Amino acid sequence: MQTPGPFEYERATSVEGAIASLQRLGPDARIIAGGHSLLPMMKLRLANPEHLIDINDLTELAYIREEGPEILIGAMTRHVDLLESELLARHFPVFRDAEQVIADPVVRNRGTIGGSLCQADAAEDLSAVCSAAKANVVIRNAEGERVVAMGDFHVGPFMTAVSDGEILTEVRLPVRPGGGSAHEKVERRAGDFAIAAASACVWLDGDTIADAGIALSAVGPTTIDVTRAEEVLRGKVPSEELFVQAGEIAAEDCMPMSDGRGPADYKRHLAGVLTKRALRRAAARALHQEA
Amino acid sequence: MQVTVTINGEAVSRDVEPRTLLVHFIRDTPGLTGTHWGCDTSNCGACVVLMDDKPVKSCTTLAVMCEGHEIRTVESLEVDGELDPVQQGFHEMHALHCGFCTPGMLMTSRALLDENPDPSDLEIRTAISGAICRCTGYKNIVAAVRWAAEHEASTRQEA
Numbered sequence: 001m002q003t004p005g006p007f008e009y010e011r012a013t014s015v016e017g018a019i020a021s022l023q024r025l026g027p028d029a030r031i032i033a034g035g036h037s038l039l040p041m042m043k044l045r046l047a048n049p050e051h052l053i054d055i056n057d058l059t060e061l062a063y064i065r066e067e068g069p070e071i072l073i074g075a076m077t078r079h080v081d082l083l084e085s086e087l088l089a090r091h092f093p094v095f096r097d098a099e100q101v102i103a104d105p106v107v108r109n110r111g112t113i114g115g116s117l118c119q120a121d122a123a124e125d126l127s128a129v130c131s132a133a134k135a136n137v138v139i140r141n142a143e144g145e146r147v148v149a150m151g152d153f154h155v156g157p158f159m160t161a162v163s164d165g166e167i168l169t170e171v172r173l174p175v176r177p178g179g180g181s182a183h184e185k186v187e188r189r190a191g192d193f194a195i196a197a198a199s200a201c202v203w204l205d206g207d208t209i210a211d212a213g214i215a216l217s218a219v220g221p222t223t224i225d226v227t228r229a230e231e232v233l234r235g236k237v238p239s240e241e242l243f244v245q246a247g248e249i250a251a252e253d254c255m256p257m258s259d260g261r262g263p264a265d266y267k268r269h270l271a272g273v274l275t276k277r278a279l280r281r282a283a284a285r286a287l288h289q290e291a
Numbered sequence: 292m293q294v295t296v297t298i299n300g301e302a303v304s305r306d307v308e309p310r311t312l313l314v315h316f317i318r319d320t321p322g323l324t325g326t327h328w329g330c331d332t333s334n335c336g337a338c339v340v341l342m343d344d345k346p347v348k349s350c351t352t353l354a355v356m357c358e359g360h361e362i363r364t365v366e367s368l369e370v371d372g373e374l375d376p377v378q379q380g381f382h383e384m385h386a387l388h389c390g391f392c393t394p395g396m397l398m399t400s401r402a403l404l405d406e407n408p409d410p411s412d413l414e415i416r417t418a419i420s421g422a423i424c425r426c427t428g429y430k431n432i433v434a435a436v437r438w439a440a441e442h443e444a445s446t447r448q449e450a
């Protein structure tokens with residue numbers, strides 16, 4: 001029987017209260033949202049928090065809305081709501097692509113974007129999606145809040161910029177003109193973690209790529225930002241050759257390990273192919289060439 | 292800690308360790324053993340119950356997290372000896388063999404039909420993609436959900 005180790009439980013009634021509890025209880029306290037990453041880790045004793053602070057009642061953190069030049073997503077927004085959001089699908093279809101293949105519909109009823117990002121599992125899809133989208137995350141503590149770029153968010157395997165006494169409250173997606181995005185994933189079976197996955201965003205200025213974001217899941221110790229390929233894409237006209245070149249860079253720059261999901265060279269191959277496919281679809285969407 | 296969870300409309304109170312999983316709370320306290328405890332890793336879907344009408348995996352939910360929420364288990368489907376159309380569909384279409392996955396399949400399907408009364412085969416397959424059957428195969432399960440959908444549609448027409 002798998003049961004988590006013992007812990008004390010409390011329910012937060014406000015973000016401030018959750019932060020105060022985190023401060024009072026110290027580094028052995030953890031926030032629990034959907035629990036679909038944390039509880040399995042606790043069952044395996046890979047995580048052993050002494051205190052859980054449940055933020056499921058903080059419905060003020062569950063929203064997807066447009067504000068000025070950004071789309072704001074509250075940390076407690078569940079996968080099902082990310083999947084069904086027309087606003088997100090319009091501006092960042094990469095979310096719907098990913099959400100269709102994140103776990104299964106029942107898990108998606110519970111899991112949250114904040115939990116996914118804070119778990120920082122390299123095999124998890126939303127971290128790559130948010131990295132490719134050049135998202136910023138809002139981290140709140142007792143003193144106030146700070147905004148961290150996704151590029152600085154992952155500091156190691158299962159480690160993020162969120163420190164003790166802090167809570168991730170929001171994901172901000174800058175909306176820029178000419179954008180298109182896509183997520184490509186290969187999995188062993190429905191609902192599994194990726195063998196490899198690639199998220200891509202492109203922003204066109206006329207005929208050329210003004211900016212691009214590419215991030216990979218499951219092919220390294222953390223989510224991999226393929227910045228070298230992003231550089232290559234900038235200022236170029238989208239073409240199949242260009243996407244092939246970006247895919248080759250992605251395959252070179254990823255760091256997969258052989259495991260039950262496949263040998264490293266296969267994952268490296270996938271990273272390249274999926275990057276190419278994601279870029280192809282992202283560009284087609286930016287050019288409104290895909291229904 | 293003392294926890295009160297509403298299960299099938301009845302408030303169930305018990306002093307539990309916070310680490311008690313919902314699946315064990317449901318099976319132990321009111322003794323509702325219809326909800327099956329399967330893989331324990333949120334992969335198999337045998338433990339699916341409805342939480343505020345949405346299917347959730349009760350092996351990956353703490354009982355303490357359910358205080359203030361409505362839980363529905365497979366035992367709530369049959370009313371006064373009358374099977375729910377989804378249950379009847381499983382019976383008619385031979386959609387179970389060993390029956391271990393059935394409670395999760397039934398609750399997942401019930402939630403699907405409540406939200407989408409006329410699902411396509413693909414929508415049914417997507418909805419139950421978080422539930423694993425190791426003996427019947429999925430063909431008859433999909434047919435059973437279709438049977439239930441059609442049965443409910445004709446019942447609505449008659450009404």
